[in-house]
Structure formats: C-alpha cells, structure tokens
Amino acid sequence: MRVARTRSDMQGVREAATDAGQTLALVPTMGYLHEGHLRLVDLARKQADETVLSIYVNPTQFGAGEDLESYPRDLERDLGLAESRGVDVAFVPSDREMYPQPQSVWVDPGDELGGRLCGASRPAHFRGVLTVVAKLFGIVQPDVAVFGRKDYQQAVLIRRMVGELALPVRIELAPIVREPDGLAMSSRNAYLTEAQRSSALGLARALRAVREAFAGGERTAQRLAELARDVMEVAGVRVDYAEVVHPDDLSPVSEAEPASICAVAGYVGTTRLIDNAPVAGPSSLENVGA
Ligand code: PAF
Numbered sequence: 341m342r343v344a345r346t347r348s349d350m351q352g353v354r355e356a357a358t359d360a361g362q363t364l365a366l367v368p369t370m371g372y373l374h375e376g377h378l379r380l381v382d383l384a385r386k387q388a389d390e391t392v393l394s395i396y397v398n399p400t401q402f403g404a405g406e407d408l409e410s411y412p413r414d415l416e417r418d419l420g421l422a423e424s425r426g427v428d429v430a431f432v433p434s435d436r437e438m439y440p441q442p443q444s445v446w447v448d449p450g451d452e453l454g455g456r457l458c459g460a461s462r463p464a465h466f467r468g469v470l471t472v473v474a475k476l477f478g479i480v481q482p483d484v485a486v487f488g489r490k491d492y493q494q495a496v497l498i499r500r501m502v503g504e505l506a507l508p509v510r511i512e513l514a515p516i517v518r519e520p521d522g523l524a525m526s527s528r529n530a531y532l533t534e535a536q537r538s539s540a541l542g543l544a545r546a547l548r549a550v551r552e553a554f555a556g557g558e559r560t561a562q563r564l565a566e567l568a569r570d571v572m573e574v575a576g577v578r579v580d581y582a583e584v585v586h587p588d589d590l591s592p593v594s595e596a597e598p599a600s601i602c603a604v605a606g607y608v609g610t611t612r613l614i615d616n617a618p619v620a621g622p623s624s625l626e627n628v629g630a
Pocket of ligand 1: 368369370396398401469472473491494
C-alpha cells in the first residue's frame with residue numbers, strides 16, 4: 341500500500357492510473373477505522389481497479405465546543421487495517437495540504453436539506469463536509485466514491501452536490517454495519533463507558549420498535565417518531581431528534597411508507613450518536629433486543 345501525503349503525491353497516483361487505463365475508487369474517512377469503514381473498502385474494491393482510502397479529520401465540519409480535539413486518532417493502526425483489507429493508496433493529508441489558505445469559498449448545503457435533522461443542531465457541519473468532500477474529489481479525481489448509509493443525511497447531500505454541480509464521480513452507498521447487539525458502528529463509540537454503551541443501544545431499539553409498529557399497521561409518522569423518542573428516553577438517551585422522512589429529500593412525511601426513513605440522533609453523556617433505518621424491508625436490526 342502506498343501512502344500519499346500531499347496533493348501532488350495524490351495527483352501522481354491519479355495520473356499513473358489514467359495512463360494505465362485504470363479506474364479509481366475513493367473511500368473518504370476521518371480515520372479510527374472500524375469494520376464499517378472496512379466494508380466500504382470491500383465495496384470500493386468491487387467498483388474500480390484501485391482503491392484510495394483518505395484519512396483526514398476535517399476541522400471545518402466540527403462546531404465550536406464539539407469534539408475536534410478529542411476525536412479518536414490512531415494512524416498506525418488505521419494504515420495496518422487499510423493495507424490488510426486491500427487498500428492500494430492511503431491519502432493522509434495535513435491541514436496545510438487541505439486548507440493551504442483560509443477557506444473563502446464553500447459548498448453551501450442550503451437550508452432545505454442542510455438545515456434539518458443533524459443540520460439543525462450542527463449548523464455549519466454539512467457546509468464543512470461538502471466542502472472537504474468536493475476538495476477530495478478535486479484532488480483524487482475518483483471515478484466512484486463510497487459512503488456509508490449511517491450518515492444518511494450526509495449521503496443524500498453528497499449525491500445532491502454531485503448532481504447539481506455536475507461532478508464526474510459516481511456515488512455508491514454501503515449498508516450500516518452493527519455490533520453483534522445492534523449498536524451501529526461509529527468511531528465515536530470509543531467514547532462510551534460500559535453503562536453508556538448500553539444506553540446507546542436505545543437508538544437501535546427505537547428503530548426496531550418503529551419497524552415493529554409499522555409492521556403492526558401504524559402509519560402515522562408522528563406516532564412512529566414519538567415511539568422512537570420514548571424508547572430512546574427510557575434507555576437514557578437525551579434525544580436530539582426522531583423523525584420519519586422521505587428517503588430522497590428528507591422532507592417530513594405525515595403517512596409513513598415502507599421506504600420512509602426513520603432517522604434518530606441523541607446524546608449519551610456528551611457523545612452524540614446517530615442511526616437510521618427504513619421503516620420496512622431489509623435492515624441490519626434483526627439482532628437488536630427489545
Ligand atoms: O463521514 C465522514 O467520516 C466524514 O464526514 C467525511 C465524509 C470523511 C468528510 O470529512
């Protein structure tokens with residue numbers, strides 16, 4: 341596995357791939373890799389000749405008082421995991437490389453999609469995400485990029501950005517990967533104490549309860565969302581939001597349909613966690629206990 345640290349290293353990789361007639365897949369991450377990230381790598385490897393994994397904790401997507409400083413980092417471990425999973429190139433840029441001067445031009449997610457759900461409590465978050473993802477696309481010039489469905493709103497926004505800005509990259513989404521008890525994998529799970537870890541299961545339990553209620557005939561989105569809130573609160577989660585939304589544009593729905601997405605977010609201690617699932621159809625929630 342090669343490690344590229346600068347824009348020009350990475351551009352050299354792209355040029356060599358183009359000269360050899362090879363396609364590139366990009367898996368953007370903030371590191372502290374877990375099995376969820378590695379499944380993105382698995383999917384990426386099926387989509388292109390070479391796989392690039394970027395590891396960069398992007399400061400512009402963290403708000404004041406959020407966990408930028410404490411965000412878990414372990415580059416040596418990440419590089420070992422990436423290599424053992426078949427990554428061809430790790431792109432590990434510095435802040436200077438990604439933000440050589442103060443950023444003055446941003447990708448604005450807009451209020452309609454970017455101001456809802458996570459965007460309501462993290463106002464500058466998606467602007468930072470879209471801007472860094474656009475930069476990564478510009479530097480790596482991937483043919484395809486792979487993101488996880490756990491960050492569902494992020495995935496919808498990235499697809500929207502690629503479509504509206506006519507960026508020449510295909511976006512693939514990979515399913516949520518869960519721990520055996522159902523907790524969605526996240527680098528931030530590393531913050532949880534044992535007691536908090538069991539409260540955190542409240543998010544997956546809430547989604548499971550919503551799916552059971554839908555299967556039992558409940559269609560009113562507001563009642564499904566209230567159920568999700570109740571389950572999270574009982575588990576000890578401080579609810580940020582629980583909503584049933586349209587899968588394409590995240591608009592609130594009044595009557596849930598099978599493809600509607602239940603999206604939840606909440607705090608366990610100071611750790612903010614998110615999760616989501618369609619209200620019916622395949623999901624990875626089968627192992628979640630009531
Ligand atoms: O999902 C993430 O890890 C980040 O938001 C991303 C897409 C790597 C941008 O920093």
